[in-house]
Amino acid sequence: SLYEYETHFTVMNYRGPLNHMQTLEFVRDFEQEHQVKWTDIHQRIKNMIRSVFEAAVAVHPEMHSPKSRAIYGVDVMLDASFCPKLLEVTYCPDCTRACKYDMKA
Numbered sequence: 001s002l003y004e005y006e007t008h009f010t011v012m013n014y015r016g017p018l019n020h021m022q023t024l025e026f027v028r029d030f031e032q033e034h035q036v037k038w039t040d041i042h043q044r045i046k047n048m049i050r051s052v053f054e055a056a057v058a059v060h061p062e063m064h065s066p067k068s069r070a071i072y073g074v075d076v077m078l079d080a081s082f083c084p085k086l087l088e089v090t091y092c093p094d095c096t097r098a099c100k101y102d103m104k105a
Contacts, residue, residue, distance in 0.1 A: 045084045049074055
């Protein structure tokens with residue numbers, strides 16, 4: 001349903017206080033609940049993101065420069081088989097909020 005907020009969210013910081021889980025705690029609980037290895041899922045996510053940027057450079061070779069750097073935000077969701085699905089790539093990520101999170105992971 002288009003009217004169910006939790007069905008289509010990407011950012012949940014619009015309502016009330018958040019209960020932020022530390023990354024290591026999240027991974028442990030996720031693996032235990034779903035009987036999967038997070039390292040496998042994480043590798044699939046990294047491969048997907050890499051292929052997106054490689055595809056962009058293939059179409060627009062002028063985007064590749066050994067002297068340039070950029071920070072992008074990437075929104076990803078997992079399907080029922082834990083395969084990553086790319087929702088969006090943004091050139092203006094929320095670095096302030098991201099930097100408050102667990103820096104150990």
